Amino acid sequence: MQLDSSINDSFGALSVLIVFSTLLFSMRYPEIIKDLEIKFSVDKAIALANQKRELVRNLVFKWGPVVLITFICAYVMMPLGIEVLVESKFHLYKFDIMRTTYVLVWYFSILLFVSTLYLGIRLICKIINAK
Secondary structure, three states, rough: OOHHHHHHHHHHHHHHHHHHHHHEEEEHHHHHHHHHHHOOOOOOOOHHHHHHHHHHHHHHHHHHHHHHHHHHHHHHHHHHHHHHHHHHHOOOOOOOOOEEEEEEHHHOOOHHHHHHHHHHHHHHHHHHOHH
16 A cells, blocks of 8 residues: 555656646657758858757757656656556456556656657757768
8 A cells, every 4th residue: 555655646746747748848849840851051061050050959958858857757757667567466457547557657758758869869860960
């Protein structure tokens, strides 16, 4: 029962962080996709340098906080998530909804972090490979 109490307390504390990270991701996602689709001005060196500088600025100040917040969310949920996985038994039909929900939300936060990191790495590669 101590684990269930910890999960309940954790949901109360993490709900704002989870909602904030999800909203921030959904707000910034169209911007990073737009940045990934930019065609570089390869014929003008100054224009290319300005485009690269703008992409670096967007990466650091717009997408960086998204990656950081999603990492913090996944990292904070990890210790209790591992404890739930270790102490729980797999039941297909009769399962504990609170523990299952916690693990699913933790997996969602890991997936959100991985996808933000992937998009950030794609933007870094685009900046590096611009010639």
